[in-house]
Amino acid sequence: MNVFVTGGAGYIGSVCVEELIKAGHQVTVYDNLSEGHRSAVDSRAKFILGHPEKENDLRNAVLSTKPEAILHFAASTLVGESMTDPGKYFHNNVCNGLTLLNAAVEAGVKKFVFSSTCATYGPPDKVPMTEDLPQRPINPYGESKLMFEKMLNWYHQVHKLEFVAFRYFNAAGASEQFGEHHRIETHLIPNILKVPLGQSKQCDIYGTDYPTPDGTCIRDYIHIIDLAQAHMLALAPGKQGFYNLGNGDGYSVRQVIEMCEKVSGTKIPAIEKPRRPGDPPKLVAGADKAIRELGWKPQYPKLQDIVTTAWNWHKQHPNGYSD
Template identity: 45%
Template sequence: MRLLLASGHSVTIFDNLSHSKRSAVAEAATFVEGDLADRDLIQTTLRNGSFDGVMHFAALIEAGESMVKPEIFFRNNTASTLTLLEAMLATGQKRLVFSSTAACYGEPEKTPILEDAKLEPTNAYGESKLLVEHILRWMNKIHGMRYASLRYFNVAGAIEGYGEAHEPESHIIPLILDVALGRRKNIKIFGQDYPTKDGTCVRDYVHIRDLADAHLLALKALTDEAKPSRMIYNIGTGTGFTVREVIEAARRVTGKAIEVEECDRRPGDPAVLVAGSDRIRAELGWNPQHGALDEIITSAWEWHQKRYS
């Protein structure tokens, strides 16, 4: 949002505030409180402005919860996205940057994962996003909708004044930092017997600023008719870290002893998810600037300390 505003765009935020706060919206942005299931309100919003494109971030994201309540993920992430797409078509909006996920891949056959790897999600969250990608392919083929699907790996870190604050929190780095701040007793490690260097899951962490840059590049590409009308990109650094390595990095950054609790595996957690991101680097010129794990955690730590000071 802030990068768009700084680049000279006008921005309208459409959100139901179920997992966010009104205070997070920049003053220069227009805010509409609404739900993606409300097609009439979406269409009214789209008709009342002049838009270069739509960026769709709204989703339930906790993979573990999706294995307990898959129905709410398909309702919110898949069905409501279809409502958004119908509203876009009805109002002549045909450019979309979609927040997808590395969870579309499931257990990869090899790493780093390339965009043409098999798509077999191991959790309902990944499946809910993959279904949207299938819908988008047909919207592109039949209606000419131009879209970029960005398959996020693990997004982390903070920018000036803004960091991760999910309600409830489910991401590993802010959970670890909560332990460092004394706000929770320990960090849970789910599974110690994965086929990795220390038995814990491996993930690729990308800084939020680098992710935001990828969105701006994707939007710019969609407005260029010479570019492909259908783009799929992995958003990750290509480097993986185990859960234990992330905890050790947090100990280095914070100088705190961070206790752990070893728990059983969670259903649907792949052992290794590391991005092959050569495609977006080559085609859009994306070049992540904040890929060092200690740098990512340091930015998050500085923000969390200010948040609770």
């Protein structure tokens, strides 16, 4: 299948591109490299340096590629930044997304797979979280993703564009070749691993008085390759709708630190700090729908496997990507 991937130079996109090519697909990556890295793009993929702010740049890239499917990972994703610069998030995640949708319709694209987020739910009414929960985002990032989900629904009704939208929980881990290198690192595991890499003296724990067994937040971690495999399954004709992606199990901040100590063989000091506003005590995915309807089965559900692959990649790339 001929697949057009936006954001294919980013963390999740790079591994999905790698898995697409392994599965025999022809891939074009469109990325402006504002957050991604040129060296994170699989050498077997065609690369287009994108300028979505230029009129018709994204449209022309889609039309010239003539894709059968689009995987859309390009987004602004920092929750804190979205609270200080909401315009950036609505412009990139909604306006540029609309341009991509219109190009998809014009090019006759048959399938659209969207990288959404559990942030569309906001604080959950129950855990594990299922797809039928109310969606009440509490930041512009989550709101922008929800707006695009609604746009997808209307484009399906009006233009018959078949779509799958995946609401991610905490993507983590690495493939042998590609891993996690963000301009601003907010994810727990890579921040903890900065200590054994010699890049930080300690890690931070935000809140130790939550109603959880050890007082720290519990989150659901999903291996990046398992995430990518779900996208492969979504390309099948007839697959349509919204799906959570997670392991259905959660680990506390202290448990993740302990696992990073075990895997790295290094004692990792932790500094306890106050809670961050808006952090729910527990976020765990109910992913039964993806398992049942897509035939998805995570291959790396154990935290040790996730941390081990992340540690192996960071050891080989202590400063991330060369560019």
